[in-house]
Amino acid sequence: MPDPAIRFETVTKAFGLVRAVDAVSFDLPQGALVTLLGPSGCGKTTTLRMIAGLELPSEGRIEIEGRDVSRLAAAERRIAMVFQSYALFPHMTVLENVAYGLTVNGARRAAAETEARAMLASLGLEGFEARLPAELSGGQQQRVAVARALVLRPKVLLFDEPLSNLDARLRRRVREDIRDLQRRLGLSVVYVTHDQQEALAVSDLVVVMRDGRIAQMGTPTELYEDPADAFVADFMGEANVIAGEVLAAEGGRARLAIGGAEVETAMRAHPVGAATLAVRPEAESGEARAVRLLLDNEVIQRWLAGAESEWVTRTLYVPEAGYYTARLEPDPPCPQAISPALTCRALAVDGLAGRF
DSSP states (O other), X not given: XXXXXXXXXXXEXXXXXXXXXXXXXXXXXXXXEEEEEOSTTSSHHHHHHHHHTSSOXXXXXXXXTTEEOTTOOGGGTXXXXXXXXXXXXXXXXHHHHHHXXXXXXXXXXHHHHHHHHHHHHHTTOTTOTTOOGGGSOHHHHXXXXXXHHHXXXXXXXXXXXXTTTSOHHHHHHHHHHHHHHHHHHTOOEEEEESOHHHHHHHOSEEEEEETTEEEEEEOHXXXXXXXXXXXXXXXXXXXXXXXXXXXXXXXXXXXXXXXXXXXXXXXXXXXXXXXXXXXXXXXXXXXXXXXXXXXXXXXXXXXXXXXXTTOEEEEEEETTTEEEEEEESSSOOOOOSOOSOOOOSOEEETTEEEEX
């Protein structure tokens, strides 16, 4: 079994009395795109900088493909990093930018430029070699930064919020380019973002961080449909967090009381009693027309859900549950009675999850 691309063993990074990363352990597999996700200040960028060698851990051990790099400088790690600002040299041409790292490492100029041209061609930038960075679009600058990193043939490629400077349409296209490149070349990639949609779209594995620790780690589907707690449920996409009660639980199923209605669902073991439920807005869609908690409700907001214009998002006031957001087909009839047959895409109950 190959060594993981990156291994953290109880790694801590302290700045004075503040632990930016607190006893974090994980294995990141080779050939995967792994996203570090979390709100500002959660420790994701510090974790990335420790992988890169731009910060050294206060405690613990960091390995790259089985080699202990905890005390090695960045230049000794065979790591490449694409920064948020791209950090292209404005006075150099595209070709000179991409070849720069090779020449610094001792390659002859002709050989470096040959490799740089080949890398630019593989990223769809053939014909742009003589341009300056200011003559490129944001997406083209991003690809030049990626080419400059890849031409060094790193063991791991790091991205620090690489799409934050792009508009929404370009952001989507560039993230698809990054994902396609990663799959095509079999790269080990660590990607930092605070954008949940971005993480769900590009990742093989997502590490959700909170207050310097790992809140949950898993595939995008696992985190979205099986969140470990209310924080992950709410952070991994929109969620309606409402109060409920577990009435009975046995044999992998449970009976729940929600807003005056009762429902039976498959669920992992959970004690009987009060519980916090998180229901995804799209639980309202499909044949079921689900979550009939809308008795005497009042529609207070309504808007089209962006590019997915076939859906209408409504915010409703639900007695006993508070405000509730649902994505519905355009102008559906508003449910007028509570039904005991509730159906949802995902449900989190005090750290446990199931479907109903």
